[in-house]
Amino acid sequence: MSAPARSAADTSAVSPALSKSQLAYEWLHERIVSGTLAPGARLVLAQVATELEVSVVPVREAVRRLEAEGLVTFEKNVGATVAGIDPVEYLYTMQTLSLVEGAATALSAPAVGHQDLAAAREVNTRMRAMVADFPDSFDPVQFTQLNHDFHSVLFEHCPNPHILDLVHRGWNRLTALRGSTFSFVPERASESVEEHEELLRLIESGAPTSEIEIAARRHRSATLDAYLARTDAHPNFPNL
Amino acid sequence: MSAPARSAADTSAVSPALSKSQLAYEWLHERIVSGTLAPGARLVLAQVATELEVSVVPVREAVRRLEAEGLVTFEKNVGATVAGIDPVEYLYTMQTLSLVEGAATALSAPAVGHQDLAAAREVNTRMRAMVADFPDSFDPVQFTQLNHDFHSVLFEHCPNPHILDLVHRGWNRLTALRGSTFSFVPERASESVEEHEELLRLIESGAPTSEIEIAARRHRSATLDAYLARTDAHPNFPNL
DNA sequence: TATACGAAAATCGTATACGAAGCCGGGGAA
DNA sequence: TTCCCCGGCTTCGTATACGATTTTCGTATA
Incomplete structure (x- = not known):
């Protein structure tokens, strides 16, 4: 429970606190809500993974979270797309x-x-x-x-x-x-x-x-x- | 979308329709809601995976879904436990x-x-x-x-x-x-x-x-x- | 005896690899 | 020409492997 003073400029000490899956989640979430990723846009796991420089596993997890929130649809063996206007x-x-x-x-x-x-x-x-x-x-x-x-x-x-x-x-x-x-x-x-x-x-x-x-x-x-x-x-x- | 009559005893034809992650989800969900897994019970991913004869990846996904529903708590680098009575x-x-x-x-x-x-x-x-x-x-x-x-x-x-x-x-x-x-x-x-x-x-x-x-x-x-x-x-x- | 330290064990997080299922386009037959 | 079938390609689903982090427990010391 101790709180060792983290040097303010030490960014490398901050990032490990965020899991890659969390990173992917926030990245996608921000882009969807802000409209950068338009409804209907296809989300290819491998593609996103490459862009974020992580593997597909955390991305997959992030996408599923977004699916649970209704922000993306995820069809088995087909893939994920940003949820559209129904x-x-x-x-x-x-x-x-x-x-x-x-x-x-x-x-x-x-x-x-x-x-x-x-x-x-x-x-x-x-x-x-x-x-x-x-x-x-x-x-x-x-x-x-x-x-x-x-x-x-x-x-x-x-x-x-x-x-x-x-x-x-x-x-x-x-x-x-x-x-x-x-x-x-x-x-x-x-x-x-x-x-x-x-x-x-x-x-x-x-x-x-x-x-x-x-x-x-x-x-x-x-x-x-x-x-x-x-x-x-x-x-x-x-x-x- | 056709519904070929599935022979009642043909279990092997049913399982491929359900993803392993879905299987794990339903298995855990049933056990939690029915009380078989009491609140506070520890959910070790590898353990569950072994019992269900699947790998840890689908189990992990299932656990996260359950977390989103508030049925389990999942702490980073620590593990998952069935949500208790707070x-x-x-x-x-x-x-x-x-x-x-x-x-x-x-x-x-x-x-x-x-x-x-x-x-x-x-x-x-x-x-x-x-x-x-x-x-x-x-x-x-x-x-x-x-x-x-x-x-x-x-x-x-x-x-x-x-x-x-x-x-x-x-x-x-x-x-x-x-x-x-x-x-x-x-x-x-x-x-x-x-x-x-x-x-x-x-x-x-x-x-x-x-x-x-x-x-x-x-x-x-x-x-x-x-x-x-x-x-x-x-x-x-x-x-x- | 109680506490602090450290190494080992347990467990998680992620990367990589491979099999499976859907989609697409070419070639043949009606 | 049109339709259907089949082969390759893309992408997902899951297994396995390994490094990272936390917990645990034994041991030494005050």
């Missing part, structure tokens, strides 16, 4: 996120302080500015990024790590298939900004947990509904 | 399950038919019988099993596979650390049976989704609260 999958993911994010936001609320609220307001102001000159300089990807920043502040204090992890997974999944909702339904952006204000008011005023949960859930459900209304892909999908 | 973990798991099971039950409700309800009632009757001669022939493990059967009927029709999967994981986790709640708080059993009746009434009468969700969630939350009240481990854990 409308039904999108729908399931949004609904699940609506559920867990609502809960995380509610559980997080008591721990959200003034600084957090201020930070969130600041972000929302930027979002409002983007909406203002819609559709000229409206960039769905950047808007989605801000949206993520905003909600992060509100759910990150969730004391239940399981729920928080589920929220992260949901966001990752949506971010990976970017051009998520605000690409499909840009009109939703302006409504979203207003609902953010409402959400902030609720949290600031110390509203009951249940109310915050409902508001946060509705906020996301509404986005999903807007998507469903536009695509009319699954007109009567049961929602919460 | 009170805090129990608490997190119960809360998460309360959330996802509530949603799954609500989403499932419209698809629950007369036969399902009858089956659930039958199970609950057996549970009531066990409670009747409490504490004489009351077996927490068996009661938990019936409890699982009961709820299965009510959430298995959930149309969202993500949520359903989360429910399964939660149950597996609780089942693995058996002697779950009803061992700690056996008094809760009788209340539970009554709440089951209430839940059945709601579903049968076609109550709104939101009501069913709240009822199902409360049902589990109440169990958690009873546990917390008895153990006073975390008196003011924020709950939903």
Whole structure:
């Protein structure tokens, strides 16, 4: 348990702490979520292994982890590909996120302080500015990024790590298939900004947990509904 | 996709369909959930590999999957052990399950038919019988099993596979650390049976989704609260 | 007796190697 | 021309091997 002072410049002492499989996981994860690896891109184990200068075994392990998170699909004897945009999958993911994010936001609320609220307001102001000159300089990807920043502040204090992890997974999944909702339904952006204000008011005023949960859930459900209304892909999908 | 009639005794034709890693996963999963491998039991990769007559690589992969589900813990350069009963973990798991099971039950409700309800009632009757001669022939493990059967009927029709999967994981986790709640708080059993009746009434009468969700969630939350009240481990854990 | 040290054993992490299963393209027959 | 079959190529799945790390246990010393 001793903590021998690790010299600050000693990078070679840091890397062995990370297993190669972990390295491969983070490398791939970052590239998928950031969009460097587009949905549908083929992941050849040997290829990735060569690029990372490791063997295929750790890569394989990393890919399986990503598969468990829904970021890649892995078919036996065929190979792995970055998970694509399946409308039904999108729908399931949004609904699940609506559920867990609502809960995380509610559980997080008591721990959200003034600084957090201020930070969130600041972000929302930027979002409002983007909406203002819609559709000229409206960039769905950047808007989605801000949206993520905003909600992060509100759910990150969730004391239940399981729920928080589920929220992260949901966001990752949506971010990976970017051009998520605000690409499909840009009109939703302006409504979203207003609902953010409402959400902030609720949290600031110390509203009951249940109310915050409902508001946060509705906020996301509404986005999903807007998507469903536009695509009319699954007109009567049961929602919460 | 053709389904050539596989002769019942031809085991050699079945195994090639299952990858060894899948085999190892199922083997371990079954043993953990069924309690054959008790919490805290050490899982030595080479040992398991020998027993299953495969190499360590597939076993390793299986163990990592189980780790992702929370059924085993896997420490770098140390090894894997069957996940044990950490009170805090129990608490997190119960809360998460309360959330996802509530949603799954609500989403499932419209698809629950007369036969399902009858089956659930039958199970609950057996549970009531066990409670009747409490504490004489009351077996927490068996009661938990019936409890699982009961709820299965009510959430298995959930149309969202993500949520359903989360429910399964939660149950597996609780089942693995058996002697779950009803061992700690056996008094809760009788209340539970009554709440089951209430839940059945709601579903049968076609109550709104939101009501069913709240009822199902409360049902589990109440169990958690009873546990917390008895153990006073975390008196003011924020709950939903 | 208790503690500190060190070597041996156990176990993991990864590399390499090879067999197996799917995909692709050429050649022959209808 | 079109279809089908077969051979080679690609990629995965698993076995085996070996270095790295941790744990354990015996031994010496205060």
